[in-house]
Amino acid sequence: MNLKHVFSNDFTLSKRVLGALMIAAGIAGFVGVLMIEVLDIGRQGGIGPSQRIALGGCVILAIIGATLLPLGKNPA
Amino acid sequence: MTDLAVQTAPPTKTNSLIITISRVLMVVALLILLGYLLVYAAFAVNLMQFPFDYDQGEGFELVDTIMFSEGRLPYQDTNVYPFYSSNYPPLFHVMAAPFVWLFGEAYWYGRLLGFLGTLVAAAAIGVAVYREGGHKWIAVLSGLAFLASNTIYHIGPLFRQHMTMVMFETLAVVVLANVNEIQDTRKRRITLAVGLGLILAAGYTKQLALATAVAVFVFLFIRQPRRAVIWGIVFALVGSGIFLWLNRATNGQWWLQTISANVNDYIPDQTFGLYRLWFSLHGFLIVPAVLYALYELYFARLSLYTIWFAAAVANAALSGKWGAGDSYFATSIAALCILSGICFSRLVRGNWSFAPSFYTRWLIQPFRRIAPVVVAASLIIVPLCYIGYGRAVLHMPTQGAIFEPIATALGLEANADNGFYDSAGRIAGGYANIGHFTTQADIEEGWRIVDLVRQADGDVLSEEAAFNLLAGKTVITNPTQILNLSLNNQFDSTALIDMLERQEFGLVILRALFYPRDVIDAIYENYEQTETIHMNGFDYMILTPIQAE
Numbered sequence: 001m002n003l004k005h006v007f008s009n010d011f012t013l014s015k016r017v018l019g020a021l022m023i024a025a026g027i028a029g030f031v032g033v034l035m036i037e038v039l040d041i042g043r044q045g046g047i048g049p050s051q052r053i054a055l056g057g058c059v060i061l062a063i064i065g066a067t068l069l070p071l072g073k074n075p076a
Numbered sequence: 077m078t079d080l081a082v083q084t085a086p087p088t089k090t091n092s093l094i095i096t097i098s099r100v101l102m103v104v105a106l107l108i109l110l111g112y113l114l115v116y117a118a119f120a121v122n123l124m125q126f127p128f129d130y131d132q133g134e135g136f137e138l139v140d141t142i143m144f145s146e147g148r149l150p151y152q153d154t155n156v157y158p159f160y161s162s163n164y165p166p167l168f169h170v171m172a173a174p175f176v177w178l179f180g181e182a183y184w185y186g187r188l189l190g191f192l193g194t195l196v197a198a199a200a201i202g203v204a205v206y207r208e209g210g211h212k213w214i215a216v217l218s219g220l221a222f223l224a225s226n227t228i229y230h231i232g233p234l235f236r237q238h239m240t241m242v243m244f245e246t247l248a249v250v251v252l253a254n255v256n257e258i259q260d261t262r263k264r265r266i267t268l269a270v271g272l273g274l275i276l277a278a279g280y281t282k283q284l285a286l287a288t289a290v291a292v293f294v295f296l297f298i299r300q301p302r303r304a305v306i307w308g309i310v311f312a313l314v315g316s317g318i319f320l321w322l323n324r325a326t327n328g329q330w331w332l333q334t335i336s337a338n339v340n341d342y343i344p345d346q347t348f349g350l351y352r353l354w355f356s357l358h359g360f361l362i363v364p365a366v367l368y369a370l371y372e373l374y375f376a377r378l379s380l381y382t383i384w385f386a387a388a389v390a391n392a393a394l395s396g397k398w399g400a401g402d403s404y405f406a407t408s409i410a411a412l413c414i415l416s417g418i419c420f421s422r423l424v425r426g427n428w429s430f431a432p433s434f435y436t437r438w439l440i441q442p443f444r445r446i447a448p449v450v451v452a453a454s455l456i457i458v459p460l461c462y463i464g465y466g467r468a469v470l471h472m473p474t475q476g477a478i479f480e481p482i483a484t485a486l487g488l489e490a491n492a493d494n495g496f497y498d499s500a501g502r503i504a505g506g507y508a509n510i511g512h513f514t515t516q517a518d519i520e521e522g523w524r525i526v527d528l529v530r531q532a533d534g535d536v537l538s539e540e541a542a543f544n545l546l547a548g549k550t551v552i553t554n555p556t557q558i559l560n561l562s563l564n565n566q567f568d569s570t571a572l573i574d575m576l577e578r579q580e581f582g583l584v585i586l587r588a589l590f591y592p593r594d595v596i597d598a599i600y601e602n603y604e605q606t607e608t609i610h611m612n613g614f615d616y617m618i619l620t621p622i623q624a625e
Contacts (some may be wrong), residue, residue, distance in 0.1 A: 004291075007302040018298060049344035053393065068373070070434045075377055076298050 010036035015071030022065025088235040094455050098424075100460035102213050108466035109220035115472050115479075116223055119513060120191040120233035124184040126514040128522040128542040130612065132588060134235040135541025136162065136554045137186060140169040142545075145176035151322070151329040154561060154567040157575075158535075159217070159553035161333045164558065166322075167281040168237030181545050184234030193243035194232040197410055198222045200243075204250045204414045209421020217462050218417030222410055226357055230511050231403045241282040242406045245384075248274035249411075252292055253380045256299045268303075272311050280318065283338065287391035288407065291384040298378060337560040340398040347396030354392070354405045357500060359570050360465035361416040367421035375430040375440070381418065385411035396564075399556060402500075420461070423454035470499040473513055493613035494518075514612055521611040525585065528607075528618060532582030535575075537599075539587045552581070555590035562592035573598040579621040586617040 005011055013021075033054045037047055047055070068076075129135045140150040140162040150162035150169070162169075168189070175185035178271035202219030206212060222228060232239050244454045251272035258264035275292055278285035291312075296304035322330040355362060369382040388408035395404035408624040422428055426447060430436045474483035475495035488497040522542070529547040538544050541551045553572065561567035569592060573583065584603045589596055603619035610616075 007305070009300070009302060009303070012300060013298045050342050050347075050396070052343070053347075057390070065371070069373065071431075072433070074431045074433055 013076040014072045015068045015076050018076040019065040019068030019071070022068065023062045024065075026058045026060075026062025026065060028056060029061065033058065091452055092540045094452050098455035098459060098558045101456065101463065102217075103461035105217055105466065106213070108463060109217060109224050112224035112229070112469070112471075113220060113465070116229050116232065117574050118473075119229065119511075120187065121511045123233045124187050126519065126612075127183060128519075129540040129548065130183075130514065130610070131231075131234050131236065131510050132540060132590070133187070133554075133556060134183060135545065135551070136557075137164070137169065137235045137237065138181060138183060138545065139541050139551050139554075140164070140166075141172040141186065142176055142181055144169045145173040149322070149326050149330075150277075151326040151333045153327075153329060154333070154553065154558050155604070156571060157548050158364045159558060159572050160551060161329065161554065161557055163333050163554075163557050164237055164282060164338050165334060166278045167277055168240045172238070177195070177270040183542070184243050187233045190231070190236060190239045193230055193240045194223060197239070197243045197246040200246045201410060201413050201417070204253065205417030205421060208253075208379075208381075208418045210427075211421035211424060214421045214424070214458065218413045218420075221361060221416075221462065221465060222413040224436050224466065225409050226471050226498060226511070227402045227405055227409055229440075229471060230500075231406065234510075236403075237281050238284075239404045240412055241278045241285050244278035244281060245288040245407055246276060246410045248272070248288065248292065249380055249384050249414075252295075256296075256303075268307055272307060276311070276315055276318075279315065283334065284391065284394070284404065284407070287387045288384060291387035292380065294387075295378070295380040295383045298383075329398060331464055332561075332566060333557065336564060336566060337557060338397075340560055341563065343396050343398065345396075345401075347393055350402055350405065351392070353402065353500060354408070357469050358409060358412060358465070360461045360468060361412050364413035364419040364423075364461065365412040368415050368422075371419075371428075374435050375433070381411060381414050385415050399560070411625055416461075420454075420458040424451065424458055426451035426454075442564075466497065470497065471511060472497055485513050509613055512613065518612045521609050523616070525609055525611070525616060528583060529585075534580060534582045536583045536585065537576075537581040538583075538585040539590060540585070543585060559590055559592050559593070562594075569591065569594050571599075576602050579603075582621075584619040586619065587614050 031052055037051065123130055140158065143150040143162075144166065149166075152161045154161045158451070172186050172189055175182075179185060198219040201222050202215045205218040206215035209215065223232075228239070248271050249273060251267060255264060255267045255271060258267055268358065271292070275285065275289050278288060293304055293308055293311075296307065319330075347558055352612070365385060369385060372378050372382045388411045392405045392408050394400060395402065402456070430440050470486075472483060472488070472490075473479040473495055474488055474490045474497050483497065490497055491501060492498045493509070493512040494515055498511050500511070525543050526546045529543045529549060535552055536544055536547070536549055537552050539555050541554075544551045558567050558569070558572075562569065572595060576595070579602055581603075584599055593597070599619065604622050605617050606620045607618040608615050609618060
């Protein structure tokens, strides 16, 4: 799948590609939320409730993405 | 391999009894939801006759509207007299500004705009459900279900921009939902321009519309990345152009007052409470909406409605911000009314199509034979869901010639102010004390406060703008705005506290103590409470300068 094809008039995302993007977004989001904790060194109290909600959301996003992978080339 | 179509034959005489029962139940559901429309209209008319703030902050929306009607931008430096700024985008106030020219300063037209906005959104929901599901009854029920929601009822007829934002969001989604299927290039481009213009309108009505913009572009990207990128660039240029112009015209106050000041404390318990409340009220429609979203995710193509629903439900997590509340769920309620309506329409028509896949083979194929049973059951279950929803969202006055006999027959006792029952109760943090009707006694007490303001020497510091506006005095500051700024270390209270220490205000009127802590301290050091006036369920504390001994 090259970039020229992705930006052609007849390209549409498949369920598999959407699933992969959701997994990537979930992982990136998870790492991002953890990085906030690592970089925000002046703050007390560790990972708070709102960060736990965000982490949970990222995990759910990635899991849903994984369940889309078996759907292959079906259009999303 | 082709899609698995599950379409049942039209009903025969053998199940005519089921059809008759279904129609009776549909009529019952329709009557219940029409009853809520009656309550909603009565509430809207009641509020339009109330000349004061019903919900804290309405008066400041009126101040913004007046400023726009005079050609002034309300994004000002809050560190200098009169310490006032708006914290919302301009479109709603611009829409209301012509009413100032025609009718002067009043609350009714802002409330009318909010109310009409909900009716337009409900109509758009009905159109979407009918277009996608082809069932007139369910389309009508879906639109009415939106208006019957406690949340929509509470905030619809307020002088607030929130429901106008939801109206623009809903219209945008309905316009754009089938844009990719339009073959005619010119027509498709016009549709895209109109839809994205509506998104911009929603965003410049209230910042919360950002989630709908994200949902629209995710949808466009999934269907055709090229189109999403090109139109995304155009959208970003127009949107950021307006943003930069506003920021330049206000010397940066636009950014400070509408963006920086909105970074508030987050209260997770408030979020959880409001999600629980949202589900307990709308569960009869949320479950089918989620099931339909899962159907699209695994067996069909994702529609804009599903992506919008997911984005709106996620965005509602912002309801935990200080100052936020159940209104943050309004967009998700519009989306769930559409999705549940489409789901119900397909269920009763037995009209489903499943793309060939691993999941279809294992989860759908084995149950294909029971499709007629599912359709027959749906004919009963669908109207029962709307009836159940009608019970869950129960809210109505318990007084008055029309409502009292009904409330008595239902065994309802008032659980809110001025004889009102509300199933939403007061169970979640951030839940505003609104929904009840106002009374003549409330209006009379409000005018008493206005008289005190008129009699006071000089300026009056009031937590609500109505009293100053009606007394013809300058509105001094917006307490929640300077509190937000103060919490973000962006408010210098020196000048305001100097005025308090010099007792330059002839009167101070407090209700919820929304001012920053140091301002409240300065008030109580220099003013004493001389009277309390009860109005609309709240105690208004009247403070006069402490006399030197």
